[in-house]
Amino acid sequence: PDGSHVRALVIGTGYGGSVAALRLARAGVDVHMIEMGQAWDTPGPDGKVFANTTKPDYRSFWLRGRTKQPLSQFLGFPLDKDVPCHTGILDAEDFAGITVYQGRGVGGGSLVNGGMAVTPLRDRFPEILPTVDPAEMYATYYPRANAGLGVTEVDQNWWEGADAYQYARVGRKHAQRSGFPFVFVPNVYDWDYMKQEAAGAVPKSALAGEVIYGNNHGKKSLQKTYLAQAAATGRVSVSALHRVTSVSPAATGGYTVAIDQIDTTGAVLATKTVRADRVFFAAGSVGTSKLLTRLKATGALPGLNEHIGKGWGDNGNVMCGRANHMWDPTGKLQSAMPTAGIDNWEAGGAFAEVAPLPTGIETYASFYLSITRTPRRAEFSWNPATGRVDLSWDRAWKQTSIDMAKSIFDKINAKEGTIYRSDLFGAYKIWGDHLTYHPLGGAVLDRATDNHGRLHGHPGLYAIDGSLIPGNTSVNPFVTITALAERNIERIIAEDF
Ligand code: FAD
Numbered sequence: 001p002d003g004s005h006v007r008a009l010v011i012g013t014g015y016g017g018s019v020a021a022l023r024l025a026r027a028g029v030d031v032h033m034i035e036m037g038q039a040w041d042t043p044g045p046d047g048k049v050f051a052n053t054t055k056p057d058y059r060s061f062w063l064r065g066r067t068k069q070p071l072s073q074f075l076g077f078p079l080d081k082d083v084p085c086h087t088g089i090l091d092a093e094d095f096a097g098i099t100v101y102q103g104r105g106v107g108g109g110s111l112v113n114g115g116m117a118v119t120p121l122r123d124r125f126p127e128i129l130p131t132v133d134p135a136e137m138y139a140t141y142y143p144r145a146n147a148g149l150g151v152t153e154v155d156q157n158w159w160e161g162a163d164a165y166q167y168a169r170v171g172r173k174h175a176q177r178s179g180f181p182f183v184f185v186p187n188v189y190d191w192d193y194m195k196q197e198a199a200g201a202v203p204k205s206a207l208a209g210e211v212i213y214g215n216n217h218g219k220k221s222l223q224k225t226y227l228a229q230a231a232a233t234g235r236v237s238v239s240a241l242h243r244v245t246s247v248s249p250a251a252t253g254g255y256t257v258a259i260d261q262i263d264t265t266g267a268v269l270a271t272k273t274v275r276a277d278r279v280f281f282a283a284g285s286v287g288t289s290k291l292l293t294r295l296k297a298t299g300a301l302p303g304l305n306e307h308i309g310k311g312w313g314d315n316g317n318v319m320c321g322r323a324n325h326m327w328d329p330t331g332k333l334q335s336a337m338p339t340a341g342i343d344n345w346e347a348g349g350a351f352a353e354v355a356p357l358p359t360g361i362e363t364y365a366s367f368y369l370s371i372t373r374t375p376r377r378a379e380f381s382w383n384p385a386t387g388r389v390d391l392s393w394d395r396a397w398k399q400t401s402i403d404m405a406k407s408i409f410d411k412i413n414a415k416e417g418t419i420y421r422s423d424l425f426g427a428y429k430i431w432g433d434h435l436t437y438h439p440l441g442g443a444v445l446d447r448a449t450d451n452h453g454r455l456h457g458h459p460g461l462y463a464i465d466g467s468l469i470p471g472n473t474s475v476n477p478f479v480t481i482t483a484l485a486e487r488n489i490e491r492i493i494a495e496d497f
Contacts, residue, residue, distance in 0.1 A: 001272070002270070002272040002273060002274075003272075003273065003274070004274055004275075005254075005274070005275045005276075006030065006031075006032040006274060006275070006276050006277070007029050007030050007031075007276070007277050007278065008020075008024050008029050008030070008031045008032070008276065008277065008278050008279075008280065009031075009032050009033075009034065009255075009257055009274065009276035009278070009279050009280070010031055010032070010033045010034070010279075010280045010282055011034050011244045011247075011257075011279065011280065011281050011282055011283045011287075011288075011291070012033075012034070012035060012108060012281075012282040012283040012284060012287060012288075012465065013033050013035040013105075013106045013107060013108055013222070013227065013238060013282075014103070014107070014108020014109050014110065014222070014282060014284055014465060014466075014481075015108065015109070015110065015222065015226075015465065015466075015478050015481045015482045015485060016280075016282040016464040016465030016466070016468075016481055016482075016485045017033060017108070017280065017282030017283075017464070017465065018107075018108075018222045018225075018226035018227050018230065019145075019148070019226060019464070019482055019485035019486055019489055020280045020282060020462075020464050020485060020489050021033055021226075021227070021230045021236045022148075022226050022227075022229050022230040022233070022236075023486070023489045023490065023493060024235075024489070024493065024497075025230055025233035025235035025236045026233060027493045027497060028235075029235065029493075029497060030235045030236075031230070031235060031236045031237075032236075032237050032238075032239070032274070032276075033236065033237070033238040033239070034239050034242045034243075034244050034257075034259055035105065035106050035108075035238060035239065035240045035241075035242065036087075036104065036241065036242065036243035036244075036262070037062070037087060037089070037103075037104030037105030037106065037108075037240065037241070038087055038089075038104075038105045038106070038240055038241060038264070039105065039106045039238070039240040039241075040089065040105045040106060040107065040111060040214065040223070041106075041223075044059060048216050049214065049216055050089065050210065050213055050214025050215065050216050051213045051214070052208060052209060052210060052213070053209045053210060053211055053212060053213055053336065053358060054209060054358075054359070054360065056069065056081070056083060056213060057083055057084075058083055058084040058086040058088060059086065059088050059089060059213065059214070060083065060088045060089060060090060060213040061083060061086075061088040061089075061090055061091070061092065062087060062088050062089070062090060062091035062092075062093075062104045063085055063086070063087060063088075063091075063266045064083075064085060064092065065082060065083065065084070065085045066080055066081065066082050066083065067079075067080045067081055067082075067083055068080060068092035068099065070101065070212070070319070070432065070435060070437075071319075071357075071424050071425065071432070072424075072425060072426050073423055073424060073425065073426045074359065074423065074424065075423050076423050078426070085265060085266070086264050086265065087104065087241065087262070087264045087265075087266060088104070088213075089103060089104055089105055089111055089112055089213055089214050090102075090103065090104070090112050090212055090213060091103075091104050092435075093286060095390065095391040095393060096390065096391070096393070097378075097391070097392075097393035097394050097395040097397075098314060098391070098393045098395065098434065098435065098436060099434055099435045099436075100286055100314075100435070100436055100439050101212075101435060101436070101437050102284055102286060102287075102439070105240070106223060106227065106238055106240050107221045107222040107223045107227065108222065108284060109284070109478065110188075110221040110222040110223075110478070111214050111221050111222075111223075112211070112212050112213065112214060113211075113437070113478065114187075114211055114336070114337060114338050114353075114355075114476075115187040115188040115189050115219055115220075115337050115338075116185050116186075116187055116337075116338050116353060116476040117146065117149060117151040117185070117186045117187055117188050117476075117478065117479050118185045118186065118341075118475035118476045118479060119142050119146065119475075119479050119480075119483075120473060120474045120475050120480060121474075122134055122138050124345070124474045125137065125138075127472075127474070128469065128472065128473050128474060128480065129445060129469065129470075129480075129484065131445060131446040131451050132445070132451070132484070132487070136487065137483060137484075137487065140486075140487075141483040141484070141486045141487040142479065142483045144483070144486045145479055145482035145483035145485075145486050146186075146479060148225060148226055148229075148482065148486070149188050149220070149225055149226070149478075149479065149482060150188050150190075150220040150224075150225050151186045151187070151188055151479070152186060152187070152188075152191060153184060153186050153187075154184065154187065154191055154339045155191060155195075156184065158191075158195060159339060162198060162335070163198070163331060163333050164194075164198060164206075164207050164331070164333050164334060164335035165335060165339065166329070166330060166331035166333075166334075167330035167331050167334050167354070167356060167357070167366065167367075168338070168339055168340050168354050170324065170328050170329075170330050170366060171340060171342070171354035171366055171368075172340065172354075173328075174322075174328075174366065174412050174415075174416055175342045175354075175408075175412070177412075177415055177416070178408075178411045178412045178415045180342045180343070180344055180408060180411075180412075181342070181343045181344075182340060182341075182342055182343075183340065183341055183342075183343050184339060184340050185338070185339065185340060185341055185353075185475075185476075187337050187338070187339065188219060188220040188221075188225075189206055189218055189219050189220070189337045190218050190219070190220060193205075193217060193218040194206055194207065194218060194335065194337070197217075197218070202217065203216070203217055204217075205217035205218040205219070205336075206218055206219070206335045206336045206337045207333065207335055207336075208336075209334070209336050209356075209358030209359075209360070210336055211336035211337070211356075211358075215336075219337070239259075239261075241261060241262050241263070241264070242259050242260070242261050242262070242272075243259065243260045243262060244257060244258070244259055244283070244291065245258045245259065245260055245271075246258035246295065246300055247279050247291070247295060247300065247301065247461070248295070248300040248301060249301075249458065250275050252275070253277075254275055254276055254277040254278070254460065255275070255276050255277075255278075255279050255458075255460065255461070256273055256274075256275055257273065257274045257275070257276050257279060258271065258272070258273050259271070259272045259273070259274060260272075277460060278460040278461070278462070278496070279460065279461050279462070280462045280463075280464050281443070281455075281461070281462065281463045281464065281465070281467070282463075282464050282465040283465065284439065284465055284466055284467070285312065285439040285440050285441055285442050285465065285466040285467045285469075286439050286442070287465075288442060288443055288463055288465055288467040289308075289309055289312065289380045289389070289441075289442025289443060289467055290380065290389040292304060292308045292309065292442070292443055292448070292455075292463075292467075293308055293309040293380040293381065293382055293389050293442075294382050294389055296308050296309075296382075297381075297382035297384075298382070301457070301458055301461070302457075303456070303457025303458050304448070304455060304456065304457050304458065305447075305448060305456045305457055307443075307444060307447035307448040307456075308442075308443060308448050309379050309380035309381060309389075309442055309443075310377070310379045310380075310441075310442070310444065310447070310448070311377055311379075311441040311442065311444040311447065311470040311471055312377060312378045312379060312380065312391065312393075312439070312440070312441040312442045312471060313374070313376065313377050313378070313440050313441050313470065313471020313472050314374070314376075314393070314398075314401075314436035314438065314439065314440075314471075315371050315436060315437075315438030315439075315440055315471070315472055315473060315477060316349075316350075316370070316371050316372030316373060316374040316400075316401045316404065316472060317369065317370070317371060317372075317401070317435065317436040317437055317438055318369075318370050318372065318398055318401040318402055318405050318431055318432060318433050319355075319367070319368065319369050319370070319424075319425075319431070319432030319433075319435075320367075320368055320370070320405060320409060320420055320421070320430060320431055320432065321357070321365045321366065321367045321368070321420065321421030321424050322365065322366045322368075322409060322412065322413060322418055322419070322420055322421060323364060323365060323418055323419050323420070323421050324364045324365065324366055324416075324418060325364070325416070325417075325418065326364065328364065328416075329362050329364055330357070330362070330363065330364060330365060330366060331362065332359075332360060332361050332362045333360075334356040334357060334358045334359075335356060335358075336356050336358050337356075338353050338354060338355055338356060339354075340353075340354045341353045341354060341475075342354065342368075342408055344407055344408050345373065345474060347407065348404055348407025348408060349372050349373035349374075349404040349407070350370050350371070350372045350373070350404040350405050350407055350408055351370065351371045351372075351474060351475055352368045352369070352370040352371075352405065352408050352409075353368060353369045353370070353371070353476070354366070354368060355367045355368055355369045365421055365424075367424075368405075368408075368409070369437070370401070370404070370405040370408070371438070371472075371473075371474065371475060371476065372400070372401040372404035372405060373404060373472065373474070374397070374398075374400045374401045374404070374472070375400070376393075376394075376397040376400065377441065377470070377471050378391050378392045378393040378394075379391070379392050380392075380442055395433065395434065398431070398433035399433075401433070402431050402433060405431075438473075438476070438477050439466060440466050440467075440469045440470070440471050440472065440473065440477060441466075441467060441468075441469060441470050441471045442467040443455070443463040443467035443468060444467075444468060444469075444470045445468040445469070445470075445484070447470075448463065449462070449463050449468065452487075452488045452491045452492060453468055453488040453492070454492070454496075460496075462488075462492060464485050464488060464489065465481060465485070466481045468484060468488075469481065469484065
């Protein structure tokens with residue numbers, strides 16, 4: 001409530017925020033979490049909490065009147081359509097050179113992501129977080145994160161015969177015929193549930209194509225893991241549809257946090273102020289960076305240092321499709337949860353997720369999301385004229401990522417005698433180079449913060465999300481975000497509380 005005092009306030013309920021809340025609560029600290037998205041605990045008129053991927057509706061997009069689907073076209077037909085402007089689950093946030101997709105709601109990105117839960121190879125770790133001791137990460141914090149998230153491997157015997165993974169087996173065949181290592185990757189999906197979906201025994205979720213607008217069953221989002229455990233402590237409360245707009249030092253000590261309560265059209269219903277002894281920025285790479293950049297520039301947090309807003313990367317994301325021959329159908333039933341990737345990181349700088357294209361019809365298409373070792377980094381800056389935070393990303397920078405992804409797919413196409421699809425991103429475009437699913441950086445560890453996420457210049461303020469990671473994780477990021485949060489919060493609780 002307005003005017004109240006809390007010991008620890010957490011901005012955002014994604015991976016970093018959920019880890020902070022659980023560990024603080026278990027250490028006896030009362031925590032209040034502020035989340036600008038919805039709670040996602042109430043079914044809509046169709047009896048379901050989340051909309052299907054093939055039928056986006058008012059629940060699907062964050063405050064835009066028209067969908068902006070990552071795949072904008074199919075077979076030459078535009079897919080986007082008008083929807084009511086609503087506090088939906090997926091934010092396609094536009095900056096000048098890039099659209100950044102993010103989850104909105106209690107659970108953050110865990111509500112919309114593909115559940116791929118990948119621990120980077122240990123010898124690549126120094127490149128990802130150079131100031132963090134790999135020994136403690138691989139002995140303690142990665143295992144703790146994987147356990148907390150409920151990460152498991154698909155049963156490979158079942159996978160070999162599952163109709164829903166024919167697309168992935170085609171992906172394996174083509175990778176191996178060109179000499180690329182094909183690797184299984186763990187996931188947070190409940191595989192027993194998926195087996196029952198395939199057997200027709202339970203309502204379908206992954207096998208109904210549910211993913212980017214939420215999964216009604218089967219996926220262990222943070223709502224079912226860290227946040228459920230946090231709630232069970234009795235010490236964690238969550239305010240959904242509340243957006244933090246300012247944090248500044250309070251005269252009486254601690255910080256004054258200004259919060260807008262919004263309705264599902266985005267209109268502000270009330271403005272509240274809360275005093276917090278300590279504040280954890282866990283609004284995601286973009287959310288945390290935008291807040292800190294503005295608060296530094298406008299003088300609310302004058303002590304923040306010159307590294308705020310810097311070191312931002314897109315994890316080198318680039319998408320593409322390949323057109324297979326008629327003898328390589330990828331299946332009209334495709335599980336929305338990916339299980340595998342092609343690893344050409346050492347030789348070509350690319351790790352490609354063999355992704356589903358769950359259209360419900362046979363497309364003979366193979367679809368991939370590549371993560372690449374791009375050196376490009378952008379920065380956020382405050383624009384007083386527009387009252388917005390800009391990002392200095394240049395669309396042309398994606399060419400390095402495209403070149404790295406081509407180290408895999410040009411070779412596969414040459415070997416198979418196949419071509420790229422040009423009907424997925426509009427106007428004969430082969431490469432999905434306009435977006436990222438993996439924003440990282442903006443409050444980089446040991447630069448904007450100390451080596452455990454304490455923001456320089458303002459004791460009691462912390463960054464504890466993807467903003468700490470300087471732009472690239474070599475694989476999908478949420479396990480690393482979670483493991484780093486586990487490492488940092490342990491030290492923060494021991495020394496600061
Ligand atoms: P987030 O999870 O983004 O959480 C931040 C939260 O803060 C959000 O809920 C947001 O609404 C809230 N917030 C922001 N600003 C404010 C504010 N001012 N006030 C209050 N609340 C605020 N990663 C993988 O590892 N594997 C995958 O398979 C994968 N697939 C993906 C698929 C899609 C479509 C997308 C979009 C992402 C995917 N990712 C995947 C990326 C992964 O989800 C993110 O890296 C991860 O969620 C980031 O965690 P975080 O804790 O930094 O922040």
